[in-house]
Amino acid sequence: MATHTKPVLHGYFRSSCSWRVRIAFALKGIEYDQVPVNLIKDGGQQLTEEYKKLNPMQQVPAVEVDGIRLSQSLAVIQYIDETRPGPRLLPADPVKRAQVRMISDLIASGIQPLQNLYVLQKMGAEKVQWAQHFIVRGFEALEPMLKQTAGKYCVGDEISMADVCLVPQVYNAERFKVDVDAYPTIKMLNQTLVELEAFKVTHPSRQPDTPVDLRA
Amino acid sequence: MATHTKPVLHGYFRSSCSWRVRIAFALKGIEYDQVPVNLIKDGGQQLTEEYKKLNPMQQVPAVEVDGIRLSQSLAVIQYIDETRPGPRLLPADPVKRAQVRMISDLIASGIQPLQNLYVLQKMGAEKVQWAQHFIVRGFEALEPMLKQTAGKYCVGDEISMADVCLVPQVYNAERFKVDVDAYPTIKMLNQTLVELEAFKVTHPSRQPDTPVDLRA
The missing domain is CATH 3.40.30.10 (Glutaredoxin)
Incomplete structure (x- = not known):
């Protein structure tokens, strides 16, 4: 072992x-x-x-x-x-675990890979529109899904891997100037989550390698 | 329940x-x-x-x-x-479970989303090169990873979710004329797996909606 x-x-x-x-x-x-x-x-x-x-x-x-x-x-x-x-970051209940994985994978397979640095470097001048397109498409699906699964957090009232995926994706959406106000459930969950200490201390603006001009 | x-x-x-x-x-x-x-x-x-x-x-x-x-x-x-x-499709040992998920996610987040139908429809004339590029890039990473984890199957000698992901990705690679011979571990694992009944009966050439001219 x-x-x-x-x-x-x-x-x-x-x-x-x-x-x-x-x-x-x-x-x-x-x-x-x-x-x-x-x-x-x-x-x-x-x-x-x-x-x-x-x-x-x-x-x-x-x-x-x-x-x-x-x-x-x-x-x-x-x-x-x-x-x-x-x-635990995966709930004990199998249905909730499945919903946590579904939401996490929607972000991790359905959105992020299409707007990551490597892909955008290949897109040249169109890169901002490309990133926006795929984030909007993902959020259009995520919003009704979260409306069904969310309580205080993405799936019920227990924090999970889905929340861990949501906040960094919303951060990316904001960087690419996607209108997050159009997705009230995503927006509300994100607002709740970013107030938690675990999300604050790990924020990109507060890491050892954060450039001085981007520090919070 | x-x-x-x-x-x-x-x-x-x-x-x-x-x-x-x-x-x-x-x-x-x-x-x-x-x-x-x-x-x-x-x-x-x-x-x-x-x-x-x-x-x-x-x-x-x-x-x-x-x-x-x-x-x-x-x-x-x-x-x-x-x-x-x-x-079980996820091994009992936590390290092996992690390796199964790592390989599955490399395919499900790192390769497939970049060569799926929706993305290729957006690429127009460049679509074949685009798909090849991302499959080759993924296989270049997958090959050394599998060399370390594989036994008879992708992770040790127990079949797992990683194998479930591998075979359909190799099928896509072949459709896009990627040279799978360049990846001996991937090739060998795929050859073993496609002989198994569960992979045969579920093959795209044998489904209720398979067009007549593509039937095996």
């Missing part, structure tokens, strides 16, 4: 997938070390041969923990949830 | 995400009904108001089961795995 070790998170302050992992660690009360990977500097530090060993997809985040290397934020979050104490 | 009902799968013969769900049902030995949703005919039957209620993302698959509506294939598969008997 693997021994539990302090996780090392290789991430970037503004990466929404890195932020998901930071929120999960904070909600679980887990201490971790951060190693910044600057996605812009030197043409992208995620492209080095050294980083490739951590995550062959050459994306952030990558996490070293318990003697293994993990990538894909939702896989990391669920591993941490299953092996560490603290509030 | 929800009663267990026979699942109804709304899918499309050639959709790789629909195929994932069909394989999972077959591996678990679960009977289900299929309702075909033709993604091409009538401008796309997934775009109707009626279908939108099943999956607001207007994509396949959508599954009605146990009184709820689920979308996002990996959420569906994990729900079925957690609520039904039969061989």
Whole structure:
């Protein structure tokens, strides 16, 4: 059996997938070390041969923990949830677990991959419209879904992986000037969540690698 | 508590995400009904108001089961795995579970969303190169990852959700003329898997909605 070790998170302050992992660690009360990977500097530090060993997809985040290397934020979050104490991020009820995963995957497979840095770099001049298009399309689906599942949080009144995914995606939507007011349920949930300590301390404006002019 | 009902799968013969769900049902030995949703005919039957209620993302698959509506294939598969008997699709060991999810998410978030029908329709003349680019990029990462995790199957010697994701992605790669021979581990795993009954009976060439000229 693997021994539990302090996780090392290789991430970037503004990466929404890195932020998901930071929120999960904070909600679980887990201490971790951060190693910044600057996605812009030197043409992208995620492209080095050294980083490739951590995550062959050459994306952030990558996490070293318990003697293994993990990538894909939702896989990391669920591993941490299953092996560490603290509030669970997947509900006990199977239907609610399924709804949490459905919402998380809608964001993680249906929206984020289409507006991430790598794809946008390929889009050239059209990149803002492209990102807006896919975020709007995703939010049009997410809004009625959340209307059915939400209580105080995305699924009922227990905080979950779905909330961990929602807030960084809303942050991206705002960066790309999507009108979040058009989605009252998303907006309300986000407003509730961003007030929580675990979301505040992990915010892109407050990380070790946040540039001085973007610091809160 | 929800009663267990026979699942109804709304899918499309050639959709790789629909195929994932069909394989999972077959591996678990679960009977289900299929309702075909033709993604091409009538401008796309997934775009109707009626279908939108099943999956607001207007994509396949959508599954009605146990009184709820689920979308996002990996959420569906994990729900079925957690609520039904039969061989488990997520291993018992947390490290292996994490590796299964990492591989599944690499495919489901890192490759498939960038080469699905909706995105390709937006790419116009460049669509084949676009799809190839993202499949190759994903396979370049998947190959070294699988080299580390694979036994007889993607993660060790137990079949899992990762295998359920791999085979339909290789099928897509072949459709887009990606040279799968360049990825010996992927190729070998795929060859083993496609010989299994659960992968054969669920193949796109053998579904109720498979057009006559594409039938095996």
